[in-house]
Amino acid sequence: MKKMHVKKGDTVAVISGAERGKKGKVLLTNPTEGRVLVEGINMVTRHVRPRGATEKGGRMEKEGWMFASNVMPVCPHCKKVTRRGFKILENGTKQRVCKKCGKKLES
Ligand SMILES: [Zn+2]
Incomplete structure (x- = not known):
């Protein structure tokens, strides 16, 4: 497993790509692949099938995994x-x- 320069709960800024400059909180990290999920960044639309009475189908926006090297x-x-x-x-x-x-880098 690679050591990551950011961890869950950190506020990060996107430094490359279409969403450069956006900031968000790290929701999850995947050190094996060197990827992160950042709140409100790299949103992808998922099509969800209705499952049971409580869950409605349709489109759902969700954060997509992105390379940790794209955030600081x-x-x-x-x-x-x-x-x-x-x-x-x-x-x-x-x-x-x-x-x-x-100063200590924790929020
Ligand atoms: Zn500082």
């Missing part, structure tokens, strides 16, 4: 599109930090 994390502190850095804490654990402002 957005820092929750300085709001800039940034790169992820690492800081080693005193207890030896690594913390993901913003390369621009140095």
Whole structure:
């Protein structure tokens, strides 16, 4: 499994393709394929068959998997599109930090 530069819950910005500049939250990651699902980005229309009484058929918009390399994390502190850095804490654990402002890269 490849290490990903973004993880679930991160706010990311699209850096290439038709939706460049859009921002959203990472809903799911697939490290095996290096892909991510980002809220409101790369929407695809699915045709859904009615299943039972509660589920109606029709068209449904859903996020589609996209390459993680097409997104960059957005820092929750300085709001800039940034790169992820690492800081080693005193207890030896690594913390993901913003390369621009140095603050913890978690929302
Ligand atoms: Zn920052």
